[in-house]
Amino acid sequence: MKKVLAIIVMLMSSALCRADDLDIGEIIFEHVLDSYEWHITEWRGHSVAIHLPVILIDGGIKTFNSKHILETGEYEGYHIAVKGEAHEGKIVRADGSKPFDISITKNVLQLMMNALLLVLIVLLCARWYRKHDALKEHPTGIAALMEPLIMMVHEMAKENIGEDYRRYSPYLLTVFLFILFSNFIGIIPIFPGGANLTGNIACTLVLALFTFFTVNLTGTKHYYKEIFSPDVPGVLKPLMAVIETFSALVKPVSLTIRLFANMLAGHIQILCMVCIIFIMGKMGIAMTGGATAISVLFGIFLDVLEMLISFIQAYIFTMLSSIYIGMARQKAE
Amino acid sequence: MNLITPDSGLLFWMVLIFGIVFFILAKWGFPAITGMVDERNKHIDESLKLADEAQARMSHLAEEQKALIAETKAEQSRILKEAAQARSEILAQAKADAQAQTAEMVEKAREQIANERETALRDIRRQVALLSVDVAEKVLRAKLDATPEQQALIDRLANEATEQPKS
Numbered sequence: 001m002k003k004v005l006a007i008i009v010m011l012m013s014s015a016l017c018r019a020d021d022l023d024i025g026e027i028i029f030e031h032v033l034d035s036y037e038w039h040i041t042e043w044r045g046h047s048v049a050i051h052l053p054v055i056l057i058d059g060g061i062k063t064f065n066s067k068h069i070l071e072t073g074e075y076e077g078y079h080i081a082v083k084g085e086a087h088e089g090k091i092v093r094a095d096g097s098k099p100f101d102i103s104i105t106k107n108v109l110q111l112m113m114n115a116l117l118l119v120l121i122v123l124l125c126a127r128w129y130r131k132h133d134a135l136k137e138h139p140t141g142i143a144a145l146m147e148p149l150i151m152m153v154h155e156m157a158k159e160n161i162g163e164d165y166r167r168y169s170p171y172l173l174t175v176f177l178f179i180l181f182s183n184f185i186g187i188i189p190i191f192p193g194g195a196n197l198t199g200n201i202a203c204t205l206v207l208a209l210f211t212f213f214t215v216n217l218t219g220t221k222h223y224y225k226e227i228f229s230p231d232v233p234g235v236l237k238p239l240m241a242v243i244e245t246f247s248a249l250v251k252p253v254s255l256t257i258r259l260f261a262n263m264l265a266g267h268i269q270i271l272c273m274v275c276i277i278f279i280m281g282k283m284g285i286a287m288t289g290g291a292t293a294i295s296v297l298f299g300i301f302l303d304v305l306e307m308l309i310s311f312i313q314a315y316i317f318t319m320l321s322s323i324y325i326g327m328a329r330q331k332a333e
Numbered sequence: 334m335n336l337i338t339p340d341s342g343l344l345f346w347m348v349l350i351f352g353i354v355f356f357i358l359a360k361w362g363f364p365a366i367t368g369m370v371d372e373r374n375k376h377i378d379e380s381l382k383l384a385d386e387a388q389a390r391m392s393h394l395a396e397e398q399k400a401l402i403a404e405t406k407a408e409q410s411r412i413l414k415e416a417a418q419a420r421s422e423i424l425a426q427a428k429a430d431a432q433a434q435t436a437e438m439v440e441k442a443r444e445q446i447a448n449e450r451e452t453a454l455r456d457i458r459r460q461v462a463l464l465s466v467d468v469a470e471k472v473l474r475a476k477l478d479a480t481p482e483q484q485a486l487i488d489r490l491a492n493e494a495t496e497q498p499k500s
Binding site (some may be wrong): 021029032033034040088089090100102104105108111112115118119122125126129130134135143146147150151154166169170173174178200201202203205206207210263264278316 | 350372
């Protein structure tokens with residue numbers, strides 16, 4: 001519903017603005033997609049951006065600054081695929097084929113920063129527990145901040161997985177805090193944050209695959225029996241096996257799409273609200289003023305909503321992961 | 334569309350970085366925290382249980398103390414009662430003893446008095462007998478004639494006199 005609404009607003013706005021040479025659709029996609037530079041702002045006609053390194057594996061590792069290819073459009077035989085080509089927006093060879101591209105893009109940099117922050121915060125928190133006697137004093141500082149979150153997921157793991165939950169709780173905690181941090185940092189509109197990491201399907205796909213492999217590589221015999229030879233009358237057995245297999249394979253897909261679509265839609269909504277100002281900017285001072293007031297109000301509302309959604313989505317992803325793991329850890333009665 | 338095709342570069346970095354983050358946190362991060370908090374929760378539970386037990390014991394102790402005090406009081410009153418009883422018993426005993434002794438002494442004294450009176454009476458009777466014999470002698474000597482009646486009287490008197498001390 002949210003996504004549909006966002007797309008309608010987006011289409012309307014792009015239809016309105018094309019005449020005025022302002023392609024809102026393009027602006028929004030530019031913001032939610034990955035890029036080879038981290039655009040910060042425009043300053044006196046120049047764009048202020050961080051140019052990130054390009055790393056290509058194409059018969060050896062090739063690295064260069066993305067500045068060259070972005071300014072000239074071509075560098076060392078590579079160019080950025082334009083609209084309509086197979087890999088739009090990516091660096092491709094002269095013939096249009098794509099080399100293995102492990103460039104430090106905006107999302108990769110964001111991922112690195114988030115990972116660093118997460119590791120730092122959790123290790124500092126762990127250090128507090130190592131340095132203090134938790135039996136004698138209550139947690140302070142970073143430990144007081146992180147303990148409720150960590151224990152919430154830990155208890156969730158205990159509830160959903162059962163006796164060997166301690167084996168899985170570090171994974172669930174990492175997933176939960178990683179998604180939560182990335183979601184929150186994604187809302188921050190300026191440099192250290194703002195990249196749409198959890199709204200990128202590659203990111204959520206990897207998280208869902210981690211869950212998928214955790215579930216299926218540590219499943220019990222009972223779990224596999226339920227999938228391949230369920231306890232139903234003989235004729236239904238193959239049918240049920242197909243359905244069960246399909247359901248096991250669809251679980252990571254649903255995890256991927258849920259997180260990705262929610263975060264992407266959230267970003268698009270907020271961007272739309274901001275873009276309304278620029279659309280109305282072409283229509284005189286009264287319209288601009290009114291639209292600005294409205295869009296700022298709606299923007300605040302959506303930002304707050306987005307914070308809620310950030311938490312809920314992280315929670316849902318973790319909870320579903322723990323439930324899937326719990327199902328795979330079932331023992332025969 | 335670019336939006337829904339996972340980019341291989343980001344996939345690669347995501348797997349690498351998430352894997353490293355997971356490894357670091359699973360090794361040095363979360364177990365330390367959750368372990369300590371679990372331990373603390375256990376400690377809190379145990380402490381609460383201990384406190385409950387201590388309170389129960391305290392109330393039990395107070396009850397015991399009260400019971401002990403009541404018991405002591407009962408004992409005290411019993412001892413006091415016994416002491417009073419013993420005192421009165423001793424007193425009564427002493428009184429009875431004294432009475433018995435007095436009665437004995439009185440009895441003894443009476444006996445002695447009776448004995449002495451008898452002795453005195455016997456003496457007096459003898460004296461009276463002697464005296465009367467003397468008197469009779471004197472009387473007889475004066476009026477004694479040699480008549481046979483008189484002689485018989487003399488004999489009779491002499492017999493009487495000799496018999497008298499036997500009686």
